[in-house]
Amino acid sequence: MSKLTISKRGREMPPSPIRKLVPFAEAAKKKGIKVYHLNIGQPDIETPEHVLEAVRKSDFKILGYSHSAGNESYRRKLVGYYEKNGISINHNQIIITTGGSEAILFGFMACMDAGDEVIIPEPYYANYNGFAVSAGVNVVPITSHIENGFALPPIEDFEKVITNRTKAIVVCNPNNPTGYLYSKDEMEVLKQIALKHNLYLFADEAYREFCYEEEHFSAMQLEGCDDNVVLMDTISKRYSCCGARIGAFITRNETVYNTALKFAQARLSPPTFGQIAGEAAIDLPDNYFDVTKAAYKARRDLIVERLNAIPGVYCPNPGGAFYAMAKLPIDDSDKFCQWLLEEFSYDNQTLMLAPATGFYGSVDYGKDEVRLAYVLNLEAISAAMDCLQKALEQYPGRQ
Amino acid sequence: MSKLTISKRGREMPPSPIRKLVPFAEAAKKKGIKVYHLNIGQPDIETPEHVLEAVRKSDFKILGYSHSAGNESYRRKLVGYYEKNGISINHNQIIITTGGSEAILFGFMACMDAGDEVIIPEPYYANYNGFAVSAGVNVVPITSHIENGFALPPIEDFEKVITNRTKAIVVCNPNNPTGYLYSKDEMEVLKQIALKHNLYLFADEAYREFCYEEEHFSAMQLEGCDDNVVLMDTISKRYSCCGARIGAFITRNETVYNTALKFAQARLSPPTFGQIAGEAAIDLPDNYFDVTKAAYKARRDLIVERLNAIPGVYCPNPGGAFYAMAKLPIDDSDKFCQWLLEEFSYDNQTLMLAPATGFYGSVDYGKDEVRLAYVLNLEAISAAMDCLQKALEQYPGRQ
The missing domain is CATH 3.90.1150.10 (Aspartate Aminotransferase, domain 1)
Structure with missing residues (x-):
């Protein structure tokens, strides 16, 4: 060498x-x-046949770039999907990403600099480490415990590790790897911490539909913290579409949105076929x-x-x-x-x-x-x- | 706010x-x-009908993740494509990326740290700036001139700006935005600079097939600098497949390959449908x-x-x-x-x-x-x- x-x-x-x-x-x-x-x-x-069929029946002649934020038709339909889930947004608050992975990376890149800190309750999705290293950001773990089913650690545990470099909290709900479903009350606690300490709340809701007893409560349903919340979403698990590589970066914070969009522009566009699959998935029956x-x-x-x-x-x-x-x-x-x-x-x-x-x-x-x-x-x-x-x-x- | x-x-x-x-x-x-x-x-x-048809005729039941380096069948076929272009590599030297964009980002991330410098003859592809900002790397431009058709600037211009933070040179050949085709002699000059100063040579060859008088000479054809050269490739322009979002990160440098692969693993896999399109494109007739x-x-x-x-x-x-x-x-x-x-x-x-x-x-x-x-x-x-x-x-x- x-x-x-x-x-x-x-x-x-x-x-x-x-x-x-x-x-x-x-x-x-x-x-x-x-x-x-x-x-x-x-x-x-x-994968639902209807979703695969939509790709198979696509009939364009040129496989061109899409809009960097994703096809407008898809974003407009997504607004309806989120509405059904109690989340009110418009299509200009959505950037279609290459998997949920890219949404996480855009969030880390747009909101944090090298040396900044992000708090994540552990155990957590291992690839957050990879995106943190890419962004030069330090993950500060606070431990949740198997004894109480990996419930949200108490506020004091967060406040003990907050420094002037702390910029964000990541919450994955329902959680990978624990399967824990954070309650509305726990989400409200996260909101209070985010507001008090001026932190972003990055919500990874890849498994939103898979809740077995309680209803899912999204970070986007929290009131009074529109500037703090960024939703990092993906269709991978929802519709068994991992290979589509389609996710979404969603926020009502216009500055954060416009900043993430610049990162999206640099990589030109998300995958076209995957967007077709994602758009078709929204038409699946409610059941x-x-x-x-x-x-x-x-x-x-x-x-x-x-x-x-x-x-x-x-x-x-x-x-x-x-x-x-x-x-x-x-x-x-x-x-x-x-x-x-x-x-x-x-x-x-x-x-x-x-x-x-x-x-x-x-x-x-x-x-x-x-x-x-x-x-x-x-x-x-x-x-x-x-x-x-x-x-x-x-x-x-x-x- | x-x-x-x-x-x-x-x-x-x-x-x-x-x-x-x-x-x-x-x-x-x-x-x-x-x-x-x-x-x-x-x-x-x-886009060639054969390529779109391959996607439309795909008949799997689960749209799953592929290998993080891309489907092995595709990588093995790519070896044949490169062989035809005078480039000898094996499938374990290829990572399929989400567009050429991701290949560039992986190269910047794997080989350079924040504060490092990359020399790029200007005018250059504007999105290099975006990937440089993402990686915290500083682009150091050296100017090529319209008067001589944007030929490679002389060695002295490179050496004038090389510091102990300089880690790489980017060459886009044929060039976007100038259309200039670097000759074999110019590529040899870049090799000499890279070897003398221990720099990576990042070669963006998105337009390899579009050379109108002279033959293309790839950075991967340079001899004695296997550790220095990283090829950042894409099928976007080659087959009018911009929306597939399929590129490739290629190097014979095992350490760089393994490092880039870790970034690839963090984002799980490149898009499945795009890989099907890319693999089919290799079977297009030679003419x-x-x-x-x-x-x-x-x-x-x-x-x-x-x-x-x-x-x-x-x-x-x-x-x-x-x-x-x-x-x-x-x-x-x-x-x-x-x-x-x-x-x-x-x-x-x-x-x-x-x-x-x-x-x-x-x-x-x-x-x-x-x-x-x-x-x-x-x-x-x-x-x-x-x-x-x-x-x-x-x-x-x-x-």
């Missing part, structure tokens, strides 16, 4: 905490072992989510019941999304997840889980926790839980 | 230099004036470019001839891409381009041009230059040149 160097941020950029296990999963499969993938948030629910929600709820009920029936395991009942966090009687979740793939099998089957360590900003947290994405059918979940039960009996690092 | 502030980089982020004229173009159209758009690089050539190239060449010949026939106008003959830069007898290209839309019409027609000021990093450069994108048919180009000729006769700021 020459004297060429990569950037400091390039070195700091965390690799995907899940992907490091992929070679072990591949090796297991080569040995003929069936691997149940509970490790990633890729829904197995089929579309009933079916998917019922499927996810049945899976959640099964996985939570099975987990809590295993000696030494605790899994709080998640109110939304399609993730569950479980506390296991193990020494080290990274070692355990690798061991599951490398050394364990039961009836020629094993399972792949996400070690919770990757979801904590605090070092050494999450060593006895794993995340399970219930994106498999009931039969597969049941078989995977059989494997987990046996594995915990055999694991040498059992505590 | 509250005490909330946007970021410094958000304030510094330049708005699109062309979009500021859009309201004037819309107003002209409302008055019933036909506007010839020579201002943007959106090809009017139809596909003959037809498009012939169309662009005829347009170039016409526009250059017409421009140079106008008194006081000079336009060097561009060797590639589909842009021409012209020197006009005017006081201020921004004022002139606005005036064309706001106050001028000839036979109820006018034209929209890109003021060259937006392509220069040096303040007040480009005031007597405009960029013309020849993405209209011959008849429209001819009519637009009629307008320009008349406009220059009438323009009050004529010099």
